[in-house]
Amino acid sequence: MGTPKRDHLQGSLDLLVLRTLASSREPLHGYAITDHIHRLSKDALRVEEGSLYPALHRMDEAGWIRSEWGVSENNRRARYYAISAAGRRRLTRLEQEWADHIKAVKRVLRPA
Amino acid sequence: MGDDDLHTEVQFHIDMRTERHVNAGMTPEDAEALARRQFGDVEAVMNAMRRARLRSSRIAVIALASASIIAAVIWTYSSSLANAPVVFPGIADVPRPMQFVKRPPPPRPGPGPTWEEFVAKVNTFGDGKREKSRRR
Secondary structure, eight states: OOOHHHHHHHHHHHHHHHHHHHHOSSOEEHHHHHHHHHHHTTTSOOOOHHHHHHHHHHHHHHTSEEEEEEEOTTSOEEEEEEEOHHHHHHHHHHHHHHHHHHHHHHHHHSOO | OOHHHHHHHHHHHHHHHHHHHHHTTOOHHHHHHHHHHHHOOHHHHHHHHHHHHHHHHHHHHHHHHHHHHHHHHHHHHHHHHHHHHHHSGGGGGSOOTTOOOOOOOOOOOOOOOOHHHHHHHHHHHHHHHHHHHHHO
16 A cells, blocks of 8 residues: 555646546657656656656556557557547546646645 | 666756756856756666656556466366366356355155044033043
């Protein structure tokens, strides 16, 4: 059982990865996922590779994403990931949890 | 997923980052060194990837083993109950757990005294008391 901080960080990584894959029209490899998050966050978020790949494999095993080998833009063998139906349901839940979390933090920062 | 696949995936990431650094003007050697530093401990990451796969496989094995044990226990129990009267003829009369046993109804009480008998009995006691009070 992880600490709340670790669970929270893991939850946000899952959320970012699932949202990235849900927004993409085609499967992405790990490097493209980190690049996408880095660009969309305007360099504010940088996904640690040491966390990303174990998370991808964990989510693949959980059935939230699917993976298969393909050929990259530079003709290299790469593993591509795409979100599954179960992953979309998980994403909806994580987005709701994240919104609730943000609301709670806002209430503390600016009490009525 | 084998170790070669994990290594291929990690190496692809490092190579992509190296290429980006080269495109930004770094020498290939510096670019690769920086990409490896940014990635971190390759072996530690691969171990974490193996653990992520192993954990879910272990959960699946435990779930399968538990289901098999439960199925075996249920089958053994039900088959032993089914064969019990054949192996042990007398056991057919033994009440089994989780089975409704038909018991005979409790004996009904016999008919009580008629009204005349009841009144006569009550009057007997009453008469006795009255006789005592008369004696006093």
